[in-house]
Amino acid sequence: MADPLATLQQQHLQALERHYVETLAALGYDGVLIYSGRPALHFGDDQYASFCSYGHFQHWTGQAGLAHSWLLIRPGRRPVCYLHAPDDFWHLPAQLPDEAWTERLEVIPGRYDEAPPIAAGGRLAVVGDVSAATSAALGAELNPAALLTALDEGRVRKSDYEVACLGEANRMAGLGHRAAREAFLAGGSELDVHLAYLQASRQRESELPYGNIVGSGAHAAVLHYQHYDTQAPRERYSLLVDAGHRHRGYCADITRTWAGADAEPLFGDLVAGMHDIKQRLVEAVAPGVDFVELHERMHCLLGELLVASGLVTGSAETAVESGITRAFCPHGLGHLLGIQVHDVAGRRASDGTALPPPAQHPALRLTRELEAGMAVTIEPGLYVIPMLLEPLTSGPAGRHLNRASIERLAPHGGIRIEDNVVVTANSARNLTADIE
Template identity: 85%
Template sequence: MSDPLATLQRDHLQALERCYAETLTDLGYDGVLIYSGHPALHFGDDQHASFNSYGHFQHWTGQTGLTHSWLLVRPGQRPICYFHAPDDFWHLPPQLPEQAWTERLEVIPGRYDEAPPIAAGGRLAVIGDVSAATSAALCAELNPPALLAALDEGRVRKSEYELACLREANRMAALGHRAAREAFLSGGSELDIHLAYLQASHQRESELPYGNIVGIGSHAAVLHYQHYDTETPRERYSLLVDAGHRYRGYCADITRTWPGTNTDPTFAALISRMHDIKQRLVTAVAPGVSFVELHERMHRLLGELLVESELVKGSAEAAIESGITRAFCPHGLGHLLGIQVHDVAGRTARDGSPLPPPTEHPALRLTRELEAGMAVTIEPGLYIIPMLLEPLESGPAGQHLNWALIERLAFHGGIRIEDNVHVTTNAARNLTPEIE
């Protein structure tokens, strides 16, 4: 019986070969050599930093931890993977997975501390974390911007194989989120919750697509909270978990917020309403929709919620114009998703020209129109962040804020609800399973 995923991967690789051939020919290159990369040593130490293979290398192989390997792509020829697998008694050499790419590509195992010998002739580019000396030795152009922009654009619209990988990554991440919630309600610390997530999602910490954010109470107001308290908190106001999974190189990026045993009823209601806002925004995803406008719609919905919950007096429009909604939610609505959590080409047009974010929304990572085949995150939020709210107190906006309620909810930190969404030909398909 044939493996459906293997069939999809073969189709994916065939399309990649066509795309690369067209791109290289259009730009006048006879080939490109892609370097997977290598881990860096900590300064003054013999320990290496964490490592992740270069995205364009992963686009072909899905191998996230493969170091010192190279991929040669030339139009009309079978791609060659120089697979770095030296004999070693200190470490277990990498093994070739049983996946379709190892059959489609010519794989040459060996030791490739330096670039592999490439037959001279033609115009060659080399991309990745490659030194100028290596590029010169290869007589190759190092990371040419026009080629990089074109290859980045080739990752924007996902193949059926990539979507299958994203769905599996989401499925595994959802298992982790359910376990995290159970650990929280059972009285676990942030570290306990993090470890429960890893166990349920079947991954070690070094395999995560990004560092898990596990914030109890006020820690949930730190957007990229990076610590795990080992002590169980006395009061359990809320839990925010932003955590993912990586499958064959493709990333899930899911966030959930849950009430605890000491949650203020107003905050619990805000969590429920944020789920509703997220769903309304997911429903609005479709080809041709401006993501900037969708982000601005999030602020309108957030303004309405702030007024309904009596955190803000006045109108939703006034809350937006005065900057109040940006103080409650300083991050963007979402970003492209794929091999990288914040995938490439989110702020460039199809022709490679820059599309910078609006001045009033500098953190927005996706500024282009949505297209069929894209995978994006939708992640509205609402946070009690003192350093953003306190400056409003002395200005005109200060009179519109319910400071007593803000102070009461500050112990809860914040709320973020995030799903991963595939833009289809006419609407959206949510890749994230139900978790609640």
């Protein structure tokens, strides 16, 4: 049966070819060779680390697992994919998917432990995890900064094909999140929840776009919690699951938090309040919106919730100005999303000018104005992190903290609610399925 995405992928590839032609011409290059990358050996071992191919290689192929492969792009010629697929009885050689790119590109299977033989002629660049010796042998410039900046910018605004892939990744991740919630409510451990997620979303662990964060109780306050307890907790206060899916190279990045049977009523109210904040911020997404200002609006809304819940006294403005909201939420509101979970060019303007985050928000990964076609995450959070809150208690802000309520909330860890949103011509389209 024909692939329903084939037409969209053909259109995506046509636009990609035009972008490369224009970019190479503007910078004076006659071609670029893109290396997919290679898996790395663990030191002193014969086992390889998990591998993911270079983003610009995936932009053409959508193949996250193709190692030792190359793409040659030369204006006026058919793009060539040198597919590393040697004869091997230890491993299954690379298999081509039934997708439009395999017809539009010339695919030359072979063994490419080294760079493929490229006919000399013109000014060539090579990009990717390539050694200086390899680039010298090719007579090519290695990872020229201006070219990389331009190629990164070409990934910022998504084609209809890319949006469709992001949508499917969200759909599959949604299945995983529903299964994770069911496993938690049934009494499962963090590991049980993680395995339920993998099974429902039809992924092996090495295929995840990032390591699943599955934090129960106080673990939910560790922003990038990296373990899975094998035993179920005695008290079931809460569960935070930050987990995604990759479809044809494109990533979903979704977070949900649920109250457990032993949760304080206040925690359930805060979860509902964070869902409301997330929704209000999603509704504010539109072309021309400054993401730094949207991030600051998140802090204002968080301040209102902290005051309304009694965790903080005084005004929402005081909670923001005194740094209280930053202690409760030290991360950014979101980031660009695409082939990479934290996609490229989030801190640069379209002309390549650096846009560093504000000093008071150093973790913000997206600092530019939103444009139609961008895909972003919206992920407000509220956490009880002692190492951030304790310093406030000894200063002027300490008198505004309701320590008794905060201590009761501490075993619940924290809350993060995250959706994936595409900026449209007038507003935004939320790709994330309705997950409780």
